[in-house]
Amino acid sequence: xxxxxxxxxxxxxxxxxxxxxxxxxxxxxxxxxxxxxxxxxxxxxxxxxxxxxxxxxxxxxxxxxxxxxxxxxxxxxxxxxxxxxxxxxxxxxxxxxxxxxxxxxxxxxxxxxxxxxxxxxxxxxxxxxxxxxxxxxxxxxxxxxxxxxxxxxxxxxxxxxxxxxxxxxxxxxxxxxxxxxxxxxxxxxxxxxxxxxxxxxxxxxxxxxxxxxxxxxxxxxxxxxxxxxxxxxxxxxxxxxxxxxxxxxxxxxxxxxxxxxxxxxxxxxxxxxxxxx
Amino acid sequence: xxxxxxxxxxxxxxxxxxxxxxxxxxxxxxxxxxxxxxxxxxxxxxxxxxxxxxxxxxxxxxxxxxxxxxxxxxxxxxxxxxxxxxxxxxxxxxxxxxxxxxxxxxxxxxxxxxxxxxxxxxxxxxxxxxxxxxxxxxxxxxxxxxxxxxxxxxxxxxxxxxxxxxxxxxxxxxxxxxxxxxxxxxxxxxxxxxxxxxxxxxxxxxxxxxxxxxxxxxxxxxxxxxxxxxxxxxxxxxxxxxxxxxxxxxxxxxxxxxxxxxxxxxxxxxxxxxxxxxxxxxxxxxxxxxxxxxxxxxxxxxxxxxx
Numbered sequence: 001x002x003x004x005x006x007x008x009x010x011x012x013x014x015x016x017x018x019x020x021x022x023x024x025x026x027x028x029x030x031x032x033x034x035x036x037x038x039x040x041x042x043x044x045x046x047x048x049x050x051x052x053x054x055x056x057x058x059x060x061x062x063x064x065x066x067x068x069x070x071x072x073x074x075x076x077x078x079x080x081x082x083x084x085x086x087x088x089x090x091x092x093x094x095x096x097x098x099x100x101x102x103x104x105x106x107x108x109x110x111x112x113x114x115x116x117x118x119x120x121x122x123x124x125x126x127x128x129x130x131x132x133x134x135x136x137x138x139x140x141x142x143x144x145x146x147x148x149x150x151x152x153x154x155x156x157x158x159x160x161x162x163x164x165x166x167x168x169x170x171x172x173x174x175x176x177x178x179x180x181x182x183x184x185x186x187x188x189x190x191x192x193x194x195x196x197x198x199x200x201x202x203x204x205x206x207x208x209x210x211x212x213x214x215x216x217x218x219x220x221x222x223x224x225x226x227x228x229x230x231x232x233x234x235x236x237x238x239x240x241x242x243x244x245x246x247x248x249x250x251x252x253x254x255x256x257x258x259x260x261x262x263x264x265x266x267x268x269x270x271x272x273x274x275x276x277x
Numbered sequence: 278x279x280x281x282x283x284x285x286x287x288x289x290x291x292x293x294x295x296x297x298x299x300x301x302x303x304x305x306x307x308x309x310x311x312x313x314x315x316x317x318x319x320x321x322x323x324x325x326x327x328x329x330x331x332x333x334x335x336x337x338x339x340x341x342x343x344x345x346x347x348x349x350x351x352x353x354x355x356x357x358x359x360x361x362x363x364x365x366x367x368x369x370x371x372x373x374x375x376x377x378x379x380x381x382x383x384x385x386x387x388x389x390x391x392x393x394x395x396x397x398x399x400x401x402x403x404x405x406x407x408x409x410x411x412x413x414x415x416x417x418x419x420x421x422x423x424x425x426x427x428x429x430x431x432x433x434x435x436x437x438x439x440x441x442x443x444x445x446x447x448x449x450x451x452x453x454x455x456x457x458x459x460x461x462x463x464x465x466x467x468x469x470x471x472x473x474x475x476x477x478x479x480x481x482x483x484x485x486x487x488x489x490x491x492x493x494x495x496x497x498x499x500x501x502x503x504x505x506x507x508x509x510x511x512x513x514x515x516x517x518x519x520x521x522x523x524x525x526x527x528x529x530x531x532x533x534x535x536x537x538x539x540x541x542x543x544x545x546x547x548x549x550x551x552x553x554x555x556x557x558x559x560x561x562x563x564x565x566x567x568x569x570x571x572x573x574x575x576x577x578x579x580x581x582x583x584x
Contacts (some may be wrong), residue, residue, distance in 0.1 A: 011356035013383035013430030020384070028378050032369060094582075104536040109363035118331060118365075120355035276331055277294075 015120035024117060025129020026136065029110040033137070044141040048090040048150060056082050056154060057208060072212050076156075077243055083154035083238035084163035085209040087145060088232040091138050092169030096135045096200045099175045100192045103182035106130070107274060127183065127271030128264065131176055138171045139164075155240075162239035170232025173256045177228075177264025183270035203227050208234065231255045282307050282434050282465050283328055287337035289533060290323045297323040299489035304412050304435075305467060308459050312476045313469040315568065316580070320489040321469040322362060330354050330469065334575030342433060355383055358432030362439045364419050366411045366426070373407040376426055386475065393429055399527075400455065401425035417448030421516065435459065436467045441475060446471040453478055473570040485577055492577045496568055502577045505568040506530055508546035512553065512560040513538045520558055528552045533575055540572070 016024060033040065060078035060093070063069045073081040106113040116126050142164050143162035149155055185191045206216065216224065224230050231252040238244025283305040291297040298320040313321040326332035330346035330353045339346055341353050373394055380390035400405045401421040408549060419547060420440065427435060440456070442450040456479060461468060470476050476483055477497045482516050484494045492498045493500055510529070514520065522534045528549055529541035543549040546565030555559070574580075 010390070011433050012385060012430050013355040013432070015351035015355045016384045018384075021382075024382050027381055028367070031374055031378050032352040032367065035371075035374075036369060110368055111361075112367050113364065113369075114361065115379070116330060116382060116427075118354065118359040119379070120351040120384070121382050122351060190520065276333060 002150055003233075013120065015156055015275075017118075020105065020151075021121045021125030022129040022132055022170075022208070024121065025126055026133045026165055028112075028116070029130070029133040030136075039135075041144075043093055044090075044137075045144055047093070048086060048141075048145050052083075052149065052152060052154070053088070058149065059198060059210075069123065071156070072215065074241070077155045079152065080156050080209065081237070081241070083237040084151045084160060084167075085207075085233045087142060087149070087160075087163055088167040088170045088229060088236045089209045090145060091142055091167040092174045092229045092232070094138055094141065094201070094203060095134060095171040095175035096196065099178035100182050103130065103184055104188065107179070107183070108168065113271070123272035123275035124268035125274065127267040128180065130177055131172070131264065131267055134171050134175045134179070135168060139168050139265070142167055142171075144208070155213050157240070157242070159239045163236035166235040166239060168234055169256050169260065170228055170236070173228045173259040173263060176267055180263055180266035180270050181197055183267065184272050203229050208231075210230055216271055222248075225242070228256060280307065281305060281340075282342060283311075283467065284340045285328075285337065286323075286339075288324070288327065288334055289319070289334045289336040290327060290332065293473075297489055298327070298335075299491075299557050301339060301484075302492075303467065307465055308460075309481045310456075310466045310468065310479050310490050311450070311468070312484050314473070314476045314480075314574070315472070315486035316471055316578075319486040321486055322438055322510050324486075325436055325467065325469055329357065329359050342355075342559045355430065356433050358430065358435040360423050360427045360435070360440055362442070365582035366419060369409055371408050372403055372414070372422055372557050375411060376429055379426050379483030380429040380508055381415060389542050390429070397425040397428055397467055400428070402451075415448075417444050418452065420444060420448070420452060421455070424452065428459075435464050437466060437468045439469055439471070441470075441472070441550065450474070458552040465507065476570055485574060487578045493573065500570060500573045501568045502571075505543045505566060506542040506570040507544050508542075509566055510541040510543060510546040510549050510553075511564040511566065512541065512558075514558075514560055518559065523544060525553065525558070528556065532577075538573070542568070542572070546561070560571050 042143065056079040060082065063078045071077060113126050117123050146155070146160055146164055149160070181195070206213070206220065206224055207227045208224070213224045213230065235244065235252045237247055238249060281304045283303060285301060287300045287302065288298060289300050309505065312323060315321050323332065323465065327334050327346065329349040330341065330343055333347060342356055344353050346353055356414065367378070370378065376394035376397055377390045378393040381387070381394055383551055384394070392547065398407050399425065403418060403422060403425070406414065411422065414422065423442065437456070441452050444452070448574065453475070480497060482496050485492045485500070493504065496502065522532045525539060525541060526532050529543045531542040533540040541549055550563055550565065
């Protein structure tokens with residue numbers, strides 16, 4: 001058996017462009033997904049499906065079409081009113097899951113980020129590639145979710161496609177911030193469980209997904225305003241029901257884009273710092 | 278040495294108040310296998326990470342493939358191969374996928390990567406396991422795969438950080454064989470190890486590092502010639518009748534006292550043994566052997582390398 005032909009004169013490797021590097025990281029994750037999609041697909045579809053059944057169908061029947069419910073939803077059936085918000089919520093939730101333990105694993109357990117950055121890929125490309133992949137996966141499971149919602153009769157019109165994009169933006173904003181945070185976590189410890197307990201779960205409960213936030217006491221309102229999910233829910237629901245107004249919608253989008261930009265810059269910086277020491 | 282693949286002058290690395298590398302000069306010539314030898318914490322891995330262009334240097338100058346890692350990191354990394362101390366394969370992908378996906382990071386076309394992966398599987402004797410996930414492999418196989426992966430871009434320089442630590446003897450010998458083949462192919466290699474036999478097997482030239490500085494430099498034979506004698510007589514005594522080192526000193530060029538035995542450095546071990554016994558000392562056991570790098574290290578640092 002011969003040793004491999006190694007051209008000592010000049011290596012075949014070359015450094016990819018900035019975008020090319022991000023693309024290679026996405027390709028790596030796609031490769032992984034093709035092998036493992038069954039497990040992830042089940043969990044990323046099953047969970048929103050359970051929410052849809054429990055709240056949309058079950059709780060929706062309880063809410064019924066009483067005058068109080070009609071006042072809260074503007075006369076829209078509860079399931080239709082809930083569906084675009086569930087889309088945003090499931091994007092934010094899967095963003096939170098994908099941006100915590102898998103990131104720590106990439107740095108610490110499997111250390112595949114170290115392997116990537118030992119080649120010509122930079123730390124920033126690793127971080128932004130991981131974030132991009134989270135978005136791709138989120139968009140795929142969101143699209144499937146739209147179909148599921150439609151089957152249950154929760155879709156009123158084509159506006160739901162815009163809701164899907166709003167959900168994607170929401171999920172990416174959340175993912176960028178949590179991914180940046182995860183890049184600073186050295187040990188499993190309590191960091192992630194605290195994050196879920198004190199940030200992610202309150203965010204999913206008090207962002208206007210299941211009931212309008214104006215039903216909450218006045219002093220809670222400022223807490224709602226800082227929640228990216230609330231901004232995303234407002235846009236997603238406005239698009240699906242056709243109830244959105246220009247200025248508030250632009251405001252919500254500006255907040256989400258702003259968070260995504262800040263999050264992405266932090267991801268690039270913190271991945272660079274963690275991988276170069 | 279203007280044609281050096283790696284050249285360092287006054288290279289330093291600090292982590293906060295801790296100085297891991299305290300000013301070293303290194304030249305690695307094309308085609309040679311160069312070793313960093315030293316105990317854990319000597320600064321070998323920190324030095325390797327600076328040469329691999331992943332860890333920024335704290336002071337001094339460093340050039341790799343004629344470029345500055347601080348400026349051209351990605352371009353240098355595109356042309357080198359790295360075998361890290363801890364495997365960082367993607368455990369959930371197959372053996373073949375690990376090679377193919379890694380090649381893609383180096384801007385290589387899919388077709389090229391596919392062919393290269395087949396060739397490297399053969400080289401690492403992993404063709405039969407190509408479809409298995411990495412999780413299913415033994416430690417030695419993972420190590421071979423890591424080495425194969427580092428060759429996916431036909432590197433001009435290969436960096437191996439403790440390539441055989443934790444492997445059983447058979448797996449080590451197989452790896453050494455593979456590295457020797459690469460050397461014959463002309464691939465320049467830099468190896469860190471805390472195994473003396475590994476350094477003697479692999480390295481044309483090496484430096485002994487201790488406490489972040491270079492304690493000695495040369496080929497294994499040169500170092501042994503300079504810092505040790507041709508042979509070593511090892512003597513163990515009953516603790517009750519253990520002589521002092523001073524009492525043994527007049528029979529050898531130099532005596533090292535270890536917790537469990539004495540090392541007598543001498544040109545002719547058998548003859549020294551005869552002298553010692555003739556002087557009335559009765560060792561429980563004795564052994565005559567050739568001097569090794571272990572003795573050089575002991576001489577330079579006063580400590581054994583691996584306890």
